[in-house]
Amino acid sequence: MTPIEIEQKFRVDSHKEIASSVIGMGGSIQPVESHRDIYLRHPCRDFGKSGEAFRIRYVNDEVVVTYKGPKEAGPVKTRSEIELPLVDSTADGWMDIFLALGFTIANEVKKIRNPYLITVDETTICVTCDTVERLGKFVEVEVVLTDRSRIPTVQSQITELSQVLGLRELEPRSYLRQILELNDPSV
Numbered sequence: 001m002t003p004i005e006i007e008q009k010f011r012v013d014s015h016k017e018i019a020s021s022v023i024g025m026g027g028s029i030q031p032v033e034s035h036r037d038i039y040l041r042h043p044c045r046d047f048g049k050s051g052e053a054f055r056i057r058y059v060n061d062e063v064v065v066t067y068k069g070p071k072e073a074g075p076v077k078t079r080s081e082i083e084l085p086l087v088d089s090t091a092d093g094w095m096d097i098f099l100a101l102g103f104t105i106a107n108e109v110k111k112i113r114n115p116y117l118i119t120v121d122e123t124t125i126c127v128t129c130d131t132v133e134r135l136g137k138f139v140e141v142e143v144v145l146t147d148r149s150r151i152p153t154v155q156s157q158i159t160e161l162s163q164v165l166g167l168r169e170l171e172p173r174s175y176l177r178q179i180l181e182l183n184d185p186s187v
Contacts, residue, residue: 042103043103054067064083066084109133124143127161
């Protein structure tokens with residue numbers, strides 16, 4: 001069954017209070033991650049219009065390729081997400097294949113991610129404190145699941161946890177969309 005990503009993203013001035021709150025609620029600190037995401041444009045389809053995304057992500061010493069499907073209806077961003085590992089030594093070769101097939105590089109997003117895990121009513125929720133190059137500080141509250149029947153429950157849990165953490169400035173745009181708009185406000 002295809003995994004489903006359910007998330008909300010918030011712009012913040014600081015990560016300090018959020019991190020302290022999550023730890024105070026019994027959350028656990030996870031290893032820091034350095035991300036370099038290279039987003040690709042499809043040769044025949046406009047991912048910006050369809051709401052899809054395709055990227056190669058370098059995370060510390062690992063590489064994964066990710067496809068994100070169109071956004072589904074609901075109060076919290078929800079969409080399918082397929083992520084598969086690549087052997088680091090083959091990542092450049094895969095990029096060459098994608099480019100040969102007509103994909104082009106849309107842009108690159110770099111960030112430092114400080115993830116925390118917290119369990120709410122038997123649901124493990126990832127709260128990430130992201131510092132994104134050129135964009136600033138954000139917090140994402142996210143769950144990836146495979147049981148579609150749990151979507152409404154998880155959407156409510158994410159909304160409630162976000163409120164408890166005092167997250168107010170909802171940012172619906174992806175990091176890629178924000179960078180593209182920085183480069184060209186008419187996008």
